[in-house]
């Protein structure tokens with residue numbers, strides 16, 4: 001039995017490491033075929049020894065028994081939406097409104113991020129293990145999609161390293177990379193099956209499957225963009241928090257940068273817009289967030305959106321009329 005146990009542990013460790021290299025470091029060291037071979041061996045081993053199968057085992061990536069319905073999850077900390085700016089003038093006004101509110105002539109440092117065109121989700125890790133995943137829903141209540149999210153190889157089932165809060169809620173975007181979207185649609189078209197209009201709809205449709213084996217067959221990925229529960233145990237910089245999440249094994253867009261003032265945000269906006277068509281994922285704008293958490297808390301929220309953050313949306317991309 002011990003060699004079964006040690007082989008099971010070894011397979012789990014290898015699959016976790018290869019998944020991390022591929023999805024978080026974007027630096028795979030083995031071909032996909034090797035990952036798939038190890039996964040097949042793990043699944044076969046757990047069929048013979050079902051007691052070894054746990055929610056932390058990489059074998060959950062292939063999905064399991066379908067649900068009859070989704071249950072609802074109440075977000076302990078509401079998941080809010082974002083106000084928008086559409087021009088440089090509105091961006092300056094956004095910054096000035098915060099100065100007025102704080103009654104201080106502050107030079108803000110902003111954490112600037114691409115605004116991915118996917119589905120916002122909340123991931124709850126308890127003692128480093130992924131125990132619950134939920135959609136944003138209406139911001140107060142979302143759908144519980146834990147089994148589906150467990151099939152997304154970019155999302156760690158167990159956090160890496162140490163020092164994380166006992167309860168850590170990671171917020172971010174589940175998305176379908178452009179290449180995966182095109183390949184999936186080409187296959188669906190060839191098979192006379194339903195094709196999706198765009199990667200966002202494909203990601204939403206794939207996540208809302210009651211059968212997680214269907215979700216597992218879809219090329220979904222994830223980028224973290226914030227922290228909910230447990231954030232108060234992390235530092236006073238949003239950017240540092242995001243990089244801490246990356247150290248714990250969560251993927252972070254390589255485009256996330258710190259910029260000074262509205263001018264820095266505008267430069268970030270112009271750079272991402274210029275490279276929009278080369279990015280491997282679809283975005284509908286960029287997001288600027290005051291990096292200092294204490295200032296975020298002093299600024300608070302207006303209705304459902306924070307005073308301390310805004311999206312800067314791009315014009316809708318012209319659809320090619322073939």
Ligand SMILES: Cc1c[n+]2nc(N)[nH]c2nc1OC(C)C
Pocket residue numbers: 079080081082113114115116120225226287289306309
């Ligand atoms: C709705 C949303 C969406 N996004 N997308 C990114 N990158 N950050 C981010 N933050 C959000 O909301 C927080 C600022 C509360």
